[in-house]
Amino acid sequence: xxxxxxxxxxxxxxxxxxxxxxxxxxxxxxxxxxxxxxxxxxxxxxxxxxxxxxxxxxxxxxxxxxxxxxxxxxxxxxxxxxxxxxxxxxxxxxxxxxxxxxxxxxxxxxxxxxxxxxxxxxxxxxxxxxxxxxxxxxxxxxxxxxxxxxxxxxxxxxxxxxxxxxxxxxxxxxxxxxxxxxxxxxxxxxxxxxxxxxxxxxxxxxxxxxxxxxxxxxxxxxxxxxxxxxxxxxxxxxxxxxxxxxxxxxxxxxxxxxxxxxxxxxxxxxxxxxxxxxxxxxxxxxxxxxxxxxxxxxxxxxxxxxxxxxxxxxxxxxxxxxxxxxxxxxxxxxxxxxxxxxxxxxxxxxxxxxxxxxxxxxxxxxxxxxxxxxxxxxxxxxxxxxxxxxxxxxxxxxxxxxxxxxxxxxxxxxxxxxxxxxxxxxxxxxxxxxxxxxxxxxxxxxxxxxxxxxxxxxxxxxxxxxxxxxxxxxxxxxxxxxxxxxxxxxxxx
Numbered sequence: 001x002x003x004x005x006x007x008x009x010x011x012x013x014x015x016x017x018x019x020x021x022x023x024x025x026x027x028x029x030x031x032x033x034x035x036x037x038x039x040x041x042x043x044x045x046x047x048x049x050x051x052x053x054x055x056x057x058x059x060x061x062x063x064x065x066x067x068x069x070x071x072x073x074x075x076x077x078x079x080x081x082x083x084x085x086x087x088x089x090x091x092x093x094x095x096x097x098x099x100x101x102x103x104x105x106x107x108x109x110x111x112x113x114x115x116x117x118x119x120x121x122x123x124x125x126x127x128x129x130x131x132x133x134x135x136x137x138x139x140x141x142x143x144x145x146x147x148x149x150x151x152x153x154x155x156x157x158x159x160x161x162x163x164x165x166x167x168x169x170x171x172x173x174x175x176x177x178x179x180x181x182x183x184x185x186x187x188x189x190x191x192x193x194x195x196x197x198x199x200x201x202x203x204x205x206x207x208x209x210x211x212x213x214x215x216x217x218x219x220x221x222x223x224x225x226x227x228x229x230x231x232x233x234x235x236x237x238x239x240x241x242x243x244x245x246x247x248x249x250x251x252x253x254x255x256x257x258x259x260x261x262x263x264x265x266x267x268x269x270x271x272x273x274x275x276x277x278x279x280x281x282x283x284x285x286x287x288x289x290x291x292x293x294x295x296x297x298x299x300x301x302x303x304x305x306x307x308x309x310x311x312x313x314x315x316x317x318x319x320x321x322x323x324x325x326x327x328x329x330x331x332x333x334x335x336x337x338x339x340x341x342x343x344x345x346x347x348x349x350x351x352x353x354x355x356x357x358x359x360x361x362x363x364x365x366x367x368x369x370x371x372x373x374x375x376x377x378x379x380x381x382x383x384x385x386x387x388x389x390x391x392x393x394x395x396x397x398x399x400x401x402x403x404x405x406x407x408x409x410x411x412x413x414x415x416x417x418x419x420x421x422x423x424x425x426x427x428x429x430x431x432x433x434x435x436x437x438x439x440x441x442x443x444x445x446x447x448x449x450x451x452x453x454x455x456x457x458x459x460x461x462x463x464x465x466x467x468x469x470x471x472x473x474x475x476x477x478x479x480x481x482x483x484x485x486x487x488x489x490x491x492x493x
């Protein structure tokens with residue numbers, strides 16, 4: 001039997017794909033001398049020996065040949081079962097890297113390959129938002145700042161908020177677009193506004209990363225699209241998220257928003273725990289081909305808040321289920337019982353962490369349909385009322401129209417006198433109140449004077465002198481003379 005292998009297989013990832021690629025062969029039927037296909041080359045004997053150890057001559061028969069077939073079948077079964085064995089162990093997560101922090105105590109309760117370098121993808125936007133909010137706190141920017149979308153921001157590819165070139169919106173709107181839509185266009189617009197240009201903003205990002213102790217992270221852009229040398233680790237992402245939530249807990253209002261609508265386009269938050277996991281309220285998802293599916297998620301129940309980071313899941317479903325499994329195990333561990341997270345991961349059943357990934361999208365579009373129907377219903381009611389009125393007016397006779405017009409005029413004329421009468425009545429009441437108040441105000445003064453005179457009667461000469469002094473004090477002083485003390489008091493009072 002002549003064996004040969006294909007050389008143009010498409011690249012496959014995972015042990016299963018590599019096993020199939022190694023085992024795929026072309027064989028000719030015994031007794032025929034058909035050549036190998038032109039795109040195949042003969043398999044070297046040394047290469048074949050990697051699968052079946054030579055046990056004798058090239059052609060064997062009987063028990064020896066049967067044992068070789070059995071060995072080959074066992075080897076193939078082991079290769080096929082390896083990924084399944086990894087997944088079924090349940091003692092670790094089916095992701096490249098992960099960490100779990102109890103923010104209430106500051107204790108790391110789970111980690112898995114926490115220092116493996118992986119592209120951050122859109123998790124980069126958490127750092128970009130951190131830098132922008134720092135500038136707002138420093139007074140160098142405001143959430144109400146108006147930002148004009150540049151051509152560069154508009155033309156940025158990948159996930160978008162669907163900005164239009166030349167449109168203006170607030171910095172607050174851009175931050176929401178970065179968190180919910182994972183908008184790369186919004187990230188560039190924010191970077192240009194905060195840093196003056198993208199390059200300056202990236203320098204600010206890396207300076208912030210160093211200040212936070214992110215020793216194994218380098219950032220090349222504000223959005224996380226693939227770039228040479230851009231990488232991070234689960235440990236660094238945990239440090240970033242922990243500081244971000246501690247400094248700006250109000251930022252969760254961006255990250256907990258389920259969907260937004262901009263320029264008539266609805267974009268939804270891809271965080272699978274929102275609406276699916278009790279207490280979930282942030283943070284950010286990310287994906288590029290080189291990293292796989294990444295997620296930072298925070299969940300609060302009672303007084304306990306957990307912060308989870310998973311990097312490098314193979315699918316969105318795997319990312320959702322594994323982070324939910326990690327969070328649920330974390331809360332069970334914190335609640336007590338003496339079991340650590342790894343042990344609890346192994347004890348959990350699929351029903352404990354299965355999620356509906358379409359829930360957010362379904363709710364978003366259901367809300368859209370509901371609001372659309374309400375608007376259409378209101379519009380139709382308004383149209384029907386106008387049509388009914390027009391129809392009534394068209395059916396009315398000239399006499400009815402004239403009577404209706406006369407009635408409306410009479411009603412308007414009747415309303416005018418009523419308003420005038422009410423105003424006059426109000427004015428009269430105010431005048432009477434003022435007139436009554438004046439005597440009441442003067443009466444206490446007279447009583448007080450009389451009482452003083454009764455208590456301290458003075459001789460006639462003294463009273464006459466007092467009267468003379470009073471009249472002098474009330475007069476305006478002559479030029480060049482000082483005013484009497486009573487004059488000064490009256491003017492100051």
